[in-house]
Amino acid sequence: MNDIVRRDPFSDLLRGFFVRPVDFDFDVSTQAPEMRVDVKENADHYAVSAELPGVAKDDIHVNIDGQLVSISAERKQEKETRDGERVLRTERYFGKVSRSFQLGQEVDEARASAKFKDGVLELTLPKKAPAQAKRLTIE
Template sequence: MADKFLDKWEPFRDMLNLRADMDRFFKSFFSGFPEEKEGFWSPVIDIEEDNENYIVKAELPGMKKEDIKVTVRDNVLSISGERKQEKETKDKTFHRIERSYGKFSRTISLPSTVDSNKIKATYKDGVLNITLPKLEEEKPRQIDVEIK
């Protein structure tokens, strides 16, 4: 028992032990959830507005336009698709894999001022641009007032 008091305190060892305990905790916590074979990721988006339109830009690098689906239903814009991973891995050694693969889905509630019949989407250089025109009566107007 006297030896216990003579042990040198090593804070880094204690931190590593704590990390190992936390890793075990989270591994056991999430083990009840089914794992998907392929990942589920979410692309980053920007939403802009000008006088005529709302513009949604989604980063989807490495995708083909055929693998992207854009729909509007009940004033909700949905962007979904799948980025496929290379299946041919013979004679390859991966040192790091950071890119996300698999299915994705993003939904955005649209304001009632969007003219959903005139929505257009383009995909170029890995960026999906969706133009959502505003209804005519909702566009800001300038009224010139004559000063007398």
């Protein structure tokens, strides 16, 4: 009589997963940059908070075009570990991240302001007063 063997296709996958060596030398700063953005609306302005850890202030760019707001950032990092004259490890990382979003009302670019402190970009974007419709007099 034939012996029937039950085979689970996922067992090989899981066995390989647990056998692999785990790298405990994981450095969060070498990951691709992320940007978490919060947008809050008040009666007269929008408040935007963007988390940009590990990014220098000079590498952040904010563009405003009417209702469209774009934030882009670039992280450049080089790390070298030395033991005397022997180089043990050299790492380089360059990465870009960008986000664009459209607001419900146009932004007054002249009064907009930005602050960057402790890896958090804070934007204050005043709403532009809606243009009043002009009534023409017919002659």
